[in-house]
Every structure is written in C-alpha cells, then in structure tokens.
Amino acid sequence: MxxxxxxxxxxxxxxxxxxxxxxxxxxxxxxxxxxxxxxxxxxxxxxxxxxxxxxxxxxxxxxxxxxxxxxxxxxxxxxxxxxxxxxxxxxxxxxxxxxxxxxxxxxxxxxxxxxxxxxxxxxxxxxxxxxxxxxxxxxxxxxxxxxxxxxxxxxxxxxxxxxxxxxxxxxxxxxxxxxxxxxxxxxxxxxxxxxxxxxxxxxxCSVYSCLTERTDAALNISTSAQLTISMPPGFQPPETPDPSSAVTLRHQVQESAIYTKIIKAALAQNDSKLSVHPTIFGERHVPEQLASVTNIAVSDLSLGHVTRALCRGIVENLCSMLPVQRLVEMGVRRILGSGSALARNEVLRQEVERIFPFPVVYGKDVDAxxxxxxxxxxxx
The missing domain is CATH 3.30.420.40 (ATPase, nucleotide binding domain)
Known part of the structure; x- marks a missing residue:
C-alpha cells in the first residue's frame, strides 16, 4: 500500500x-x-x-x-x-x-x-x-x-x-x-x-461533477461504493466522532474473463435466500466486522444464486448506512447511478431498483x- x-x-x-x-x-x-x-x-x-x-x-x-x-x-x-x-x-x-x-x-x-x-x-x-x-x-x-x-x-x-x-x-x-x-x-x-x-x-470532485440538484442522491459502485446526498445550507458537522457511524464502505470489484457468464447466471435467478454481508475488507466504522454468508442451503449454492445474493448484499449494506427513510427526510427524489460496476452489471442495477424507491438514472458522468x-x- x-x-x-x-x-x-x-x-x-x-x-x-x-x-x-x-x-x-x-x-x-x-x-x-x-x-x-x-x-x-x-x-x-x-x-x-x-x-x-x-x-x-x-x-x-x-x-x-x-x-x-x-x-x-x-x-x-x-x-x-x-x-x-x-x-x-x-x-x-x-x-x-x-x-x-x-x-x-x-x-x-x-x-x-x-x-x-x-x-x-x-x-x-x-x-x-x-x-x-x-x-x-x-x-x-x-x-x-x-x-x-x-x-x-x-x-x-x-x-x-x-x-x-x-x-x-x-x-x-x-x-x-x-x-x-x-x-x-x-x-x-x-x-x-x-x-x-x-x-x-x-x-x-466526483460528486460535484454530477450532482446538479439538491434532491438527487449519487450512487457510485466501482472500485469502492458510496451513496451521497447534499446536506442543507448551514449544516455543521459534530465536533466529536461517532465511532459507530458508517463513514465509508470499501469493496474491490475484480476484472474477470468469466464476468459475463457470472452475470448471465445471476439474471436467471430472480431471488436467493442466501444472505451475503460483503465487507471482506471491513469498514472504517467497524473494521473488525468482516464478511459473512448466512442462510446457506443446497438449493441456493449455484453460481447464479451466489452472485445474486452478493449483489444484493452490496446494495443492502449501502442502504443500511444511509437508509431510505433518511433519504426521504432529506428530500431525495432521484438517484444518479454511476461507476463501472453498475454500468456492466445488470444484476446490481436490478437490486438498486428493488431496494431504493426512487427513479434511478444511469450513465451520469462522474469524474474527479x-x-x-x-x-x-x-x-x-
């Protein structure tokens, strides 16, 4: 490093x-x-x-x-x-x-x-x-x-x-x-x-390049994942840290020759009972809480089931740190989706649209x- x-x-x-x-x-x-x-x-x-x-x-x-x-x-x-x-x-x-x-x-x-x-x-x-x-x-x-x-x-x-x-x-x-x-x-x-x-x-700078409306939330999933909103005018951060507060989430999205086949397999599975918590590198606010997989059943161990559950876990984890109710309270009306993972992965896009009750616009240029x-x- x-x-x-x-x-x-x-x-x-x-x-x-x-x-x-x-x-x-x-x-x-x-x-x-x-x-x-x-x-x-x-x-x-x-x-x-x-x-x-x-x-x-x-x-x-x-x-x-x-x-x-x-x-x-x-x-x-x-x-x-x-x-x-x-x-x-x-x-x-x-x-x-x-x-x-x-x-x-x-x-x-x-x-x-x-x-x-x-x-x-x-x-x-x-x-x-x-x-x-x-x-x-x-x-x-x-x-x-x-x-x-x-x-x-x-x-x-x-x-x-x-x-x-x-x-x-x-x-x-x-x-x-x-x-x-x-x-x-x-x-x-x-x-x-x-x-x-x-x-x-x-x-x-990445957020500034795309967030044109205060009612937009920016969702980027690439080498890392972030969900971002604008705070109201006059907002002041607290003077002491909250160790339990979710600040950022880190995921590594690896290139692979079989990426297309993995996504195709996951698209064939609309649901999966598997529950994946995908923070294999930890999170800053809970570095000791690593990845886990629960609800493991023989019927849900295909490549498609596992990939679907992983994609859902990534989005659910973001949502847990900045919940839908908080977004509604802040006046969010639309999510701008960007990043190479969202662009290439239809399963991730499906899970974003399933979990967030807002219109999602993809393809917005995000560039620092x-x-x-x-x-x-x-x-x-």
Missing amino acids: EQDVRRIIGALNECLAALPQQQLQRVSHIGVSGQMHGVVFWKREKGCKWTECGTGPAFEPEEVSHLITWQDGRCSPTFLSSLPLPQSHISLATGFGCATVYWYLKNSPDFLKSYDAAGTVHDYVVAMLCDLKKPLMSVQNAASWGYFNSRSKSWNTDILKKSGFPVHLLPEVGDPGSIAGRTTSAWHGIPKGAKVGIALGDFQ AVGAAMVMFHRK
Missing part, C-alpha cells in the same frame, strides 16, 4: 505531454484532485527539480518519500485505540495521514526527521507547481487526515502537541475553491503564472478531474 511518487508524477507528466499544445497554452487556471487520506513526506527546499522535456519544463520528485495510501493497514485497532481522541467529526482509521505519522513516530522516528513537509500526493503537486514554502491543504483533505475540526477549520494542535506529534509537518489549511498560488514555471506548455487551485478530494476543473471554472 505504498506507491512510488516518482512513477505517479511520471505518469502525470506523460498525460500532460499527450494533450494538444495549443490548448495547454490557453490554460489560465489549474484544478487538482486526488485520493484522500494518504500521506507523502518531502523536503521543502528539495522536493523536486525542474527539467526540460520535449513539450517544455516538467518537474521530477527529488527528496520525497513513498505515498502511503488510504488503503495502508499498518495501524491496527489496538494501535489506534492508544492514540488521543480527536476533536473531529471523523473517527480515526488506518490509512489516515495523522495516524500514519503517529505510527512512524512510535516505530521509526528517524524516518520523520528526514523531512520537514507533508501532505497528500495532490497537495505535493500543488506545492511543487507554486513553489510553496509551506504546504497548503484544503479542509477536505485535512478532515480526511484526522485530528481536524471542520467547524473551526483548524488542526487539533493542543491535542497533538501533548502527545508529541510533530505538528511542524502539518500543512496550512484553506477553503475549497481558493487559489493556492501561481505556477512558477511553464509546465508542458501551460504558461508561467497560471493560477493553481488548492488540491481537492477526489470523492468531493472534471469536478476539479468545474471548481476552478466557477472560481473565475
């Missing part, structure tokens, strides 16, 4: 180099988004070097750690329970930036001494583009790290200092949509001086990059 930042930035450079130069030269604003929760460490003065390539200047990482992703599992429940309680609406979980820093503080303190800056990988990109002397992080990414009070928009500095946390690594925090700085160099044809937005969370660009467009 560690990734090479050099390869990530290399891929980013390749993508930009492949875009039309005439279009890149017209860019005035850059919106950035990326996977939340994870953490990268670097040295402020030596975080990257700029070099010339075929399409113009590009930056390459120098004294930078690996990216420790949101899927990192080094922080056990026992370790997390030993940490101070955050003043935040989000419970701490393994893979969160602050939890990872605590792990290094206990298990490899010399590692932290090698760096004087930290952020998400997309915060790193913004810092390099703008040559920021101190990293700048949006409240979205800060909340995803833990130990951040979303009401006061501030880190739990007092709590962190008392436990010896290296607070000098924490980035400054700004509002989504704000400008972090300007490009200090041309970048693959993008002019020097282009405004760069503060890095945003991929999930928020588009959402980030839209934020910067409205900023203009």
